[in-house]
Amino acid sequence: MSKWFLCRQNVVLGFMTTKSTIPKFDPFSFPISLRFFTTTSESDTIPFAVSYLINNFGFSPQSALTAFNRRQVRFKSPDKPNSVINFFKNHHFSDSNIRIIITKAPWLLSSQPNNAILPKFEFFLSKGASSSDIVSLLTANPRILHCSLENRIIPLFEILSRFLKTNKDVIVCLIRLSSTSFSRTSYDIIAANVNLMSNFGVCDSSIARLFQTRPSIFGSTDLIKSLEEVKGLGFRPSMITFGVALIAKKCTSKTHWNHKVDAFKKWGWSDEAVFQAFRLCPSLMLVSIDKVNLLMSFWVNQLGWNSLALTKYPIMFSYSLHKRIIPRVSVLQFLLMKGLREKNASLLTPFTYTEKLFLSKFVFSFKGESDYLLKLYEEKVKLAYSEETNGMPLTE
Secondary structure, eight states: OOHHHHHHHHHHHTOOOSSSOOOOOOTTOOSOOOOOOOOSOGGGSOOHHHHHHHHHHOOOHHHHHHHHHTTSOOOSSSHHHHHHHHHHHHTTOOHHHHHHHHHHOGGGGGSOHHHHTHHHHHHHHHTTOOHHHHHHHHHHOGGGGGSOIIIIIHHHHHHHHHHSSSHHHHHHHHHHSOGGGGSHHHHHHHHHHHHHHHHHTOOHHHHHHHHHHOGGGGGOSOHHHHHHHHHHTTOOTTSHHHHHHHHHHHSSOHHHHHHHHHHHHHTTOOHHHHHHHHHHOGGGGGSOHHHHHHHHIIIIIITOOOGGGGGSOGGGGGSOIIIIIHHHHHHHHHHHHTTOSOTTSOSSHHHHSOHHHHHIIIIITOTTTHHHHHHHHHHHHHHHHHHHHTTOOOOO
């Protein structure tokens, strides 16, 4: 039995019995020192590329050998991988960035950086990306460097540019996209789904918002089913709310959806009330059950107000309880106690105003009480931010 065969078996088991031994990897051994073994005979030791991955990037013997067997790394000296690492360093990548990239894409160490990597750097720079943008993009998705510039990167960039306002927005979206989105099959699915949405009547602003918030939706293989379902609920594709409803239906499992409905029903809402509230504010079903219970408990148990009032203003569940609702409640309760606000006035509209408008209408317009009201309001806001800063659990 050959020494190389025995060595391979030992690597798979996680230990070595060859003349060259591999020191235990120290995760705090940065900066990358580009260490490597010299050997007297290739049949006497593991492949150079395997030891390089283990000693410079902390690969386990098993993962390093897997990368070698899959022909992801093929080099017999440090010259080629070192040139790749130096290329990244010269383009503002830190040691930790490089480690993350190589861990995800070891094949880069076998590439010719000036031919395989540099043209893609130059393309992103030509689109206004900064060096830090490129570092973030490639650290998140080094698979981009495996894609064809002409056949995949540029077409995908052009698709995103149709809907996003700036090249900066496109770069941010590329960072958020899953690494699998850069495969040929995934790119074809994304392109097909963009055309499907456009043909279905989804407005450009909704498509842009989907790319910015839930780009994974464009990788769906059954998107038409979700589009039809949302339209069947009464949402018009040309309205911005259609995109929000699509996110809610696509990103919430049926089981979790039912659990959320049950959470509202526990506080007195009917199935019809939940549906109507969802129609008014589709982001309602993206709110966590914990936040639903927190707001309902405050509204019903502490304030003694009717939970059904919230069915007409479901946007309330999107607001911060501690930073917006509680400070404004304190002002409104004081005004009610002093008889400065009519009892039949809407309890809910004040929460929908911008902060500037709220202060103008409910604080500064009461000259004799404005100083106290402002102090009361600011104390509640300050308390919320101080608790957040100190690590207190705020369910928002």
